[in-house]
Amino acid sequence: MTKGRSSKSVTIKQVASLAGVSPGTVSNMLNGTAPVAKETVERITNAIEELHYVPNVIASSLRSKTGKVIDVLTPNMNNTFYTRILSTFTELADKNGYYARVIGFEYSVEREKRVLSNLQHHMPAAVVIFNGFGDEEEIYKLIKRGIKVILADRVSQDDSIPSISFDNKKIFNDIVKMFKKKGYKKIGLFTELPQIQNIRERMDNFLCTLKKYGYPADDSVVFAREDLRLDNLKNGYQYMKEILEEKDKKELPDAWVASSDLLAIGMMKAARENGYSIPGELGIMGFDNIAVAEYVEPGLTTAEQGQELMGRELWKMVVGLLKGDKIEKKKVLPQKLIIRGSC
Amino acid sequence: MTKGRSSKSVTIKQVASLAGVSPGTVSNMLNGTAPVAKETVERITNAIEELHYVPNVIASSLRSKTGKVIDVLTPNMNNTFYTRILSTFTELADKNGYYARVIGFEYSVEREKRVLSNLQHHMPAAVVIFNGFGDEEEIYKLIKRGIKVILADRVSQDDSIPSISFDNKKIFNDIVKMFKKKGYKKIGLFTELPQIQNIRERMDNFLCTLKKYGYPADDSVVFAREDLRLDNLKNGYQYMKEILEEKDKKELPDAWVASSDLLAIGMMKAARENGYSIPGELGIMGFDNIAVAEYVEPGLTTAEQGQELMGRELWKMVVGLLKGDKIEKKKVLPQKLIIRGSC
């Protein structure tokens, strides 16, 4: 019950009366809603200076139902894959007079929905959702209120919802081809559960491509476990350790593609500890090309998802939507195979 | 000019009229502001259900100047040191009915100030600022409006502003002692510029401790460069590379403490590439104990700053402040030396 906020803020009314005009005029000038006489502008400007007036964006968006903030939901703030995209995105937002807030939901549908439901009223200009699932209803609510919604690293079923994602098809060709060329005999996929649509897609394409190149493509080559999605490093390490120790060496893949770099780095440690040489006995590659990938030893081969690129394209989409432009609703970004030392 | 928000939201008025009561009564019931008859409660509850009413938090905070959101400013979203703290903090906030939004300012004073100035009106219950500088004026404005401000990983000059930080004193004793025991001859500090008060403190204590143990403690052992604060990995790598290639090997430190793990990881790569063996010819340690530190090869020795701990303590402070409890204004958290393979 701590109420009692002190120090009232300077209001548009005070500015107006000091400048000897009406609040509406001040508002018009500030927003360019209607022309204002040069001389009046000056008086208002002075008043603003004098009182240190800062417009109350909240009150404004309550009335106009429009603001300059963009909320971004991310499944996991600890993953630099996301943060990298986010920092280029927020940079751009900032440069354009918007400002972006990041809200993490740690892969919890409930949390995600709760946040989205709150957002209804915060009236952000747009909300960007990374991955996420089971949120359709909330999304439609936002849209109905005129808030732009963009899906990132995920493509929507609904064609009217704009989304931006990485191409998950061609890349697997490159990957399997590479492994084949290097002489690996069996390729395994190491991944979180295919709950996230993105992962599901990768898995399907992976299996498909394996078949195409004559590799085994049954259950024995996919290694998925739920806890892999949180704390990628640790859980990737542990799961790999279990696999290496419990399964028969003959049956195990000698080449591994992990669904994220963090996972791959965890696996590499497990492999080292169990006496496997990389890339000699075991080839491992990741996904994302996060910054450290280049710094571990051996360097991690990975499928690069241009995070800066995604950040920029995302911003472009947001701006386009905000301006009401016709935009490409389904943007697909290429991935690039980056070969380093790990396979 | 895209206006025209569609689909009006359900308002408290509609609920009131459906329940046959006044808006004030609904508000009273929702907030426990005044007793409401049992039977009335029921009618209101039904109306809420029926209309799927969700209170508009914006309007509410405009009037009451109080809300359930906490804004967190962080200098860099790409650094898992911060994100680790943030994710435990937001988790806690979420569990307690609050919700935390993260805003990055990328070490820009201007951006930081701009954000803080906006926040005035958003009326968060509290704002947490990680590092940051030159923001005193804005901070006081927030406080004057009754918004709680907490400084993190930084201690305030002003005793009335609560802050939480890691102990930067004792840890250096442990560090230098360790290096001494391992027989290193010269210890260097590799760090971003001491603009951030936190870094300044580390530097002072470092030099101080070196002297105490009879190590050289002049300018020749501190290696600082501005760009080190962004993209730690890359810039750490590059700077180290330059140092190794340009300076005379005899004069260079054989032991290095980097002001962050990311920096250290970058340095390790540079050292490897220039043919140095770690920890044989060069000992390197970092600061933070970020997750990957354990996964690189060799494992990175580091000063652990318990990020989960900081997250939890931070939340405790926020809650305390919000409840108006008397709290410890200057919380200092211990650091722990974690010795792995890199020195």
Place this chain on the structure above:
DNA sequence: TTGAAAGCGGTACCAG
């Protein structure tokens, strides 16, 4: 216990 009405700080609309 409840209702009526006056704001919170802006913006939208209309008349002049």
Place this chain on the structure above:
DNA sequence: CTGGTACCGCTTTCAA
């Protein structure tokens, strides 16, 4: 170009 005023959705007196 400018002023007046209703109103966004909710909370807060205050009187009944």
